[in-house]
Structure formats: structure tokens, C-alpha cells
Amino acid sequence: MEDLPDVASFSTKLKNTLILYHNIEDDNWRVAKKTKDVTVWRKPSEEFNGYLYKAQGVVDDIVNTVIDHIRPGPFRLDWDRLMTSLDILKYFEENCCVMRYTTAGQLWDIISPREFVDFSYTVGYKEGLLSCGVSLDWSEKRPQFVRGFNHPCGWFCVPLNDNPDQSLLTGYIQTDLRGMIPQSAVDTAMASTLINFYGDLRKALKNE
Numbered sequence: 001m002e003d004l005p006d007v008a009s010f011s012t013k014l015k016n017t018l019i020l021y022h023n024i025e026d027d028n029w030r031v032a033k034k035t036k037d038v039t040v041w042r043k044p045s046e047e048f049n050g051y052l053y054k055a056q057g058v059v060d061d062i063v064n065t066v067i068d069h070i071r072p073g074p075f076r077l078d079w080d081r082l083m084t085s086l087d088i089l090k091y092f093e094e095n096c097c098v099m100r101y102t103t104a105g106q107l108w109d110i111i112s113p114r115e116f117v118d119f120s121y122t123v124g125y126k127e128g129l130l131s132c133g134v135s136l137d138w139s140e141k142r143p144q145f146v147r148g149f150n151h152p153c154g155w156f157c158v159p160l161n162d163n164p165d166q167s168l169l170t171g172y173i174q175t176d177l178r179g180m181i182p183q184s185a186v187d188t189a190m191a192s193t194l195i196n197f198y199g200d201l202r203k204a205l206k207n208e
Contacts, residue, residue: 007092011121018132018154019125021052021172029054033191038198040191045174047151051187052174055194059167061205063128063157066167069204070155071122071131072099079204082193084113089138095122098136102145114177115145128158128167149176169198 029041038057045052059066069075077086082103090098096119103114117138122131132154141147151174160166173194177186 007096010119011096011123014119014121014132014134014152014154015123015130017152018130018156018172021054021152022156022170024054032187033195035195038195040194042187042191045151047174048149048176050174050176050183051190052151052172053190053194055171055173055198057169057198058160059157059169059198059202059205060165061167062165063159063167065205065208066157066169066201067122067129067131067155069201070157072097072120075204079200081196081200089117096120098138100138103148112179113145114148115142116148116150118150125156126158128156131155131157146177146179148178150174151176169201171197 024043028043030043031039032042032051032053033040038055041054042051043054069079072086072088077083084102084104086099086101088097088099092098098117099120100115100117103116105113116135118133118135120131120133122129124130132152133150134152135148135150153173153175154171156170157167160168171194173190175190
């Protein structure tokens with residue numbers, strides 16, 4: 001799928017899928033992991049035989065800065081400890097691209113390094129932004145990596161009503177790591193990875 005048939009309709013469908021996830025009623029989610037400032041929930045995915053994860057926490061910065069650190073660009077590799085490389089393979093416009101990235105091994109390399117090729121799209125949502133993505137069936141593969149697949153995923157970032165210098169960041173992730181991995185290992189890794197994501201992002205924003 002090196003040539004997307006219709007970028008506009010593809011990106012709109014992706015955005016609408018994420019908005020549907022964002023509107024799922026609270027009682028459909030089960031807490032997977034919780035710290036004092038981040039909560040991770042999960043529910044069975046309708047896309048594959050795994051879970052859709054939801055993560056939420058407050059971040060001490062404005063929406064644009066937070067999303068600039070999350071979407072494909074120069075900031076992400078500097079702070080995301082899981083990501084080991086990131087390349088933009090194709091630009092469609094400023095807020096829309098195809099990216100290839102690799103991730104480090106996890107759980108003492110029970111989960112080996114992975115490679116993903118994702119379509120990424122950032123768009124306005126209410127008073128904030130949504131940065132979303134989905135993996136593509138990209139034919140070029142590198143033998144040293146297992147190719148994982150991200151089903152529709154994304155990050156909603158909106159300013160807090162009582163303090164616009166802080167943002168509420170809510171993520172939806174459903175990653176099929178593929179390969180021969182016990183599902184229990186995947187579940188442990190996903191919840192911890194999302195908690196760490198918030199911690200690393202907060203440190204990066206604080207140090208700027």
C-alpha cells in the first residue's frame with residue numbers, strides 16, 4: 001500500500017474512528033494500571049485479538065507544545081525511551097505523513113525490537129488537537145525487525161478549563177506486536193509502556 005488511494009478520505013476515516021473511541025462510555029473500560037497521575041484502562045479491541053488501551057493524565061504545558069512532542073518530528077526521538085529510530089518516508093502536507101519507526105526490546109527482550117510503518121495525521125479537535133495514526137501494509141521490510149501493526153490509535157490533547165497552561169492528554173493504543181509472544185507479556189508491556197510514556201514526556205517538557 002505504498003500509494004494511498006485517497007489521503008483526504010483515509011485521514012477523515014481515521015479521525016472519525018478515534019472520535020468514536022473517545023466517546024465510548026466509561027463503564028466499558030476496565031482499569032489496567034494506575035499511578036497517582038496516570039490511569040490506563042483497556043477493553044477488547046474490535047480490530048484484532050487483543051486490547052484497545054486508553055491512557056489519561058494531565059501534562060504541564062500548552063496543547064501545541066505537547067502534540068509537537070508526540071507527533072512525527074524532531075522532538076520524539078529525544079525523549080521517548082521506547083523509540084530507537086524515526087524516519088519520514090513520505091510527506092503529504094504539513095500535518096500528514098508516512099513514518100517508519102523502530103522500538104527497543106521490552107521485558108528483558110521477551111519482546112524483541114519492532115518496526116512499524118504508520119500513516120500519521122494531526123488535526124484540530126474541539127479547543128485542542130488530535131494526533132492519530134494507523135499502520136500501513138508497506139512492502140519494504142528489514143529482516144532484523146519483526147514488523148508490528150498499529151490499529152487506529154491516537155492522542156487527544158485539550159487545554160484544562162481552569163488552567164489553559166495545562167493539558168489533558170488522552171491516548172488510545174491498540175498495537176499488534178506480532179511474532180510469538182504470550183498475550184500476558186504483551187498486556188504487561190502495554191500498560192507499563194503507557195505509564196512510562198507520560199513520565200518521559202513530562203520530563204522532556206519540564207527540561208525545555
